[in-house]
Amino acid sequence: MGKKILVVDDSALMRKLACDIINKDGRYDMPDTCRNGEEALEKVRKNKYDAIVLDVYMPVMDGLEFLRQIKKEGLKERVMMFSTTTGEGTSQTIEALDLGAVDFIKKPDKYRETSGEDFAQQFLKILEVVAHAGAAPRIGVTTRIGAATLRPQPKAAAVTTRARESIIGEKIVAIASSTGGPKALHSVIPKLPKNLNAPVILVQHMPPGFTKSLAERLDSLGPISVKEAEDGDLLEKGKVYIAPGGKHMKVAKSGPHVRIYFTDEPHREGVKPCANYMYESLLDTDYAGVCCVVLTGMGMDGTEGIKNLVKGKKLHIISQDEATCAVYGMPKAIAQTGLVNEVLPLDKIAAAITKEIGTR
Numbered sequence: 359m360g361k362k363i364l365v366v367d368d369s370a371l372m373r374k375l376a377c378d379i380i381n382k383d384g385r386y387d388m389p390d391t392c393r394n395g396e397e398a399l400e401k402v403r404k405n406k407y408d409a410i411v412l413d414v415y416m417p418v419m420d421g422l423e424f425l426r427q428i429k430k431e432g433l434k435e436r437v438m439m440f441s442t443t444t445g446e447g448t449s450q451t452i453e454a455l456d457l458g459a460v461d462f463i464k465k466p467d468k469y470r471e472t473s474g475e476d477f478a479q480q481f482l483k484i485l486e487v488v489a490h491a492g493a494a495p496r497i498g499v500t501t502r503i504g505a506a507t508l509r510p511q512p513k514a515a516a517v518t519t520r521a522r523e524s525i526i527g528e529k530i531v532a533i534a535s536s537t538g539g540p541k542a543l544h545s546v547i548p549k550l551p552k553n554l555n556a557p558v559i560l561v562q563h564m565p566p567g568f569t570k571s572l573a574e575r576l577d578s579l580g581p582i583s584v585k586e587a588e589d590g591d592l593l594e595k596g597k598v599y600i601a602p603g604g605k606h607m608k609v610a611k612s613g614p615h616v617r618i619y620f621t622d623e624p625h626r627e628g629v630k631p632c633a634n635y636m637y638e639s640l641l642d643t644d645y646a647g648v649c650c651v652v653l654t655g656m657g658m659d660g661t662e663g664i665k666n667l668v669k670g671k672k673l674h675i676i677s678q679d680e681a682t683c684a685v686y687g688m689p690k691a692i693a694q695t696g697l698v699n700e701v702l703p704l705d706k707i708a709a710a711i712t713k714e715i716g717t718r
Contacts, residue, residue: 536655538684
């Protein structure tokens with residue numbers, strides 16, 4: 359029996375598009391459909407779905423209100439947003455991810471763009487990830503951006519706090535996150551103090567156009583300053599710099615300071631930006647130590663970069679635990695190296711960063 363999917367969109371054309379793609383994949387049953395969030399709410403109260411494909415803009419009850427309502431009622435639904443990039447679409451998509459949606463796909467600007475196989479394949483890749491979110495990751499499921507595949511891994515051993523010598527000198531925080539990351543970041547970044555004694559650089563796997571909205575939302579929720587990074591930005595303590603979608607972010611010495619710069623190298627681990635590049639660029643800086651944080655996400659991005667970084671820097675490595683991950687891929691990969699100092703639930707990570715870094 360195939361997995362059960364619900365498609366919620368007020369556009370008959372978009373409903374047909376989504377259903378046609380899903381119906382061609384033998385892993386899914388014929389999707390149920392609804393025209394708005396109110397109809398969908400009635401459906402999920404009576405039926406259990408493996409995933410919901412959800413529009414944002416709908417009459418009667420929109421996608422955001424639907425997410426608020428299922429959260430209020432304690433309904434554990436896995437949701438994939440079918441989002442527009444026009445107008446307020448990007449900021450509303452970020453809000454949807456904060457409310458519990460696992461991932462999203464951009465609606466095509468022109469309908470003819472959906473006729474090829476590329477869009478359908480991307481749609482199905484994301485749908486498969488969402489349908490398995492919170493469950494054991496399936497081998498062969500790929501990320502949104504390209505061909506990074508979760509490789510077979512042995513069962514992870516229990517990881518305890520790993521001792522290390524105290525780091526004296528300037529530090530930096532470097533965070534990597536992917537699927538489920540925007541929601542996770544909403545539980546971490548706003549809890550960091552504005553006087554954190556280090557800058558924070560962050561790679562979240564997202565397409566171009568969405569990272570600016572993510573940065574603006576995180577900036578509005580807590581005391582610490584958050585921005586989408588710009589080429590040439592001077593790294594300052596108590597500020598968070600998010601890599602723009604579609605660009606690899608690195609850091610380099612600039613006289614007595616450290617600045618951000620971007621490169622256009624190929625995708626790595628199937629993603630762009632890639633956290634591996636970010637971590638490795640820290641080797642040639644004067645930071646005495648790096649607090650590396652790996653959050654929820656499919657694949658292994660961050661692991662190779664941290665393994666290379668540890669050859670020349672003192673690290674304190676924190677990985678998110680399996681129970682609080684939407685997808686236990688990236689944190690699992692780094693935990694299995696034996697390098698991790700702390701494996702923590704999401705609500706403990708901000709405090710752990712602050713304890714390691716200190717305040718001014």
